[in-house]
Amino acid sequence: MHKNHGPVYYGDYLELNKLLDTQNPLSKKYGDEAHDETLFIVVHQVYELWFKQILHELNSIKSIFSVDKVEESFLSTVCSRLERIKKVQTLLLGQLEVMETMTPMDFLEFRDLLVPASGFQSVQFREIEILLGLSTNQRKEVDREYFLGRLNEQDKERLLKIEKEPTLFSALEKWLERMPFTFNAEFDFWSEYQSCVEDMLCGDELTVLDNMATLPPKALEIQKANLQSTRDTFETLFNSDEYNKLVKEGKRRLSQKATLNALFVLLYRDEPILTLPYTVLAHLMDIDENFTTWRYKHALMAHRMLGTKIGTGGSSGHQYLKGAADNNRSFIDLFNLSTFIIPRSQRPVLPEKLKTAMNFNYRD
Template sequence: MHKNRGPVYYGDYLQLPKLLDSQLPLSRKFADETNGECHDEMLFIVVHQVYELWFKQILHDLDSILKVFKETYIPEVELSSIVQKLERIKKIQGLLIGQFEVLESMTPMDFLEFRDLLIPASGFQSVQFREIEIKLGLHTSDRMDVDREFFMGRLSEVDRAHLTEVEKSPTLLKCLEGWLERLPYTDTKEFNFWAEYQKSIEGILKDDQEIIEANSAHLSDKQKHMQLENLKVTRGTFDSLFHEEKHKELIGNNQRKLSQKAILNALFILLYRNESMLTMPFHLITALMDIDENFTSWRYRHALLAQRMLGTKIGTGGSSGHQYLKRAADNNRVFLDLFNLSTFLIPSSRLPKIPVEVKKKMSFNV
């Protein structure tokens, strides 16, 4: 604990003179007889600055998480501290989504009064936002061609070099992958969980086929054929989980990001989340999914704001505006693999029983 080193003055500590002297509306600078200062430009600046401050805090927490998470051994106590910081990021994201309402108290007509003064500046150039995206696990190569051009093309040399450097460090997605791959329990001397799980799936799919056959009296040939075809698709999806080659193909097509081993172990955590040793890993996975979902909500909310302000006009950064932002919301997902795991969940009653020796290892009273 630090001890007091002498009197501190509120304004000095928070550097308020610097902070509060940093709102400089361009419409004030260029005011003339025809065009005066636009009242709402102050709101526009303050809201953006508040966003950037919260981005700074998110990066501060993300950096601290990555420092621990990139290690190959993570003690239990560190894991709970990671989850605690992720929970904080979630709370901040709630504010980020809520704040758009304040900006929407500015009408599109009020925005039009000063919008042209901003060209070609744009949120495209928010280096901190890009840094968050990258540190979470969104790589330049994950972006569509046109977006990639927007991503780097609008930045200064210095900012581009900085982000290129950031891209070389481990991301949360990569750290998660390594950590999941190291999870014990699924393939031990006593127990091969995946062989047992596959047997359960086979049983479930066989039952499904029998149900379709048994009910075929009520179905037309076409309906029966369709249901059996759907079952084949489900079987194919499960196959893609267990066959390394199929999994690699999906990674190659950008349809999956995590390694097969990491995905299987994440699924194990979800299936047996109530076992003591899996409770914290389950919270970690859930927090990452929440963060991904919150960023997606932020993107959709921001796209709606842009539509409200601009209609179908292009953005100050030159993109198609609302259309671009909606596409980014659909595509820029980092932890989508975790969401897709729900495809492979099965009822608890059909889960393979874990042998006592393995169960003991997964409980705190060993």
């Protein structure tokens, strides 16, 4: 209990005088006030407040993962904070509908006054992206230029500094890399798993040949090429040189070791010790998916408001935003792991000793 604190007044505690004195339409300053500019300001400010909360959660999760040994008991805290971020994201998506009650014509009443300010300059949005592992190098060239080129020196320095520090993404990657279970003197999980996948791929090939023999030759060829491409992708998973080449080319984000261990978690998530790690990974995929949904919805909103006009920040507007939605995926590697999931019944059987080690054993 905190002792000896004085009486608190609602408005003072929340510093409402300050907060509610920051909605100042530019249209009012320069002439007739455009009615919808207040909505535009409030919606952006509320977004920035929620970004602040998301950063608060992400940074706390980063601290939990930034130690050499993450205690199992902390993982439920991590899961509830990730869950909270997901709930906030639901609000963020809903707010676009409020924004869309403004029509393109009403927007034009004050839009010109905003140039060259734009969402490009939302430093907190960039911080979230960086913490989730999206560094300058991983951005598309055009995105990279906008990312830094529209910021003032102070904001640019701040982001470049954060980029040099470990991110939540890198801390999670190290946590995954440290995961035990897949190799010891008696058991090499990956060699057993590879032969299971080989069986599955051969089965798939037979199915294609049996059931699709009646397809026109061209269609059959495409099916076979798709199977071969799955096989090739699968092989890169186990070939360090090939895998690291893909990382360098920006086609993979997580290290090979982290990816393999994440796959193990997805395959054996029923084992008690992997339940929480699995939930962490599932939440991260949800968060990635929710941000991507927001990006597409925001791109559509920009299209609706601007048509094919350029943005106030100078990009191609809707086209640019759609490209960023496609490219800026933090945990895309986790999504791609589904390529390598095999049916429960075909998974390698784990040795009894390992299964016991992965269980919670209670004694009276």
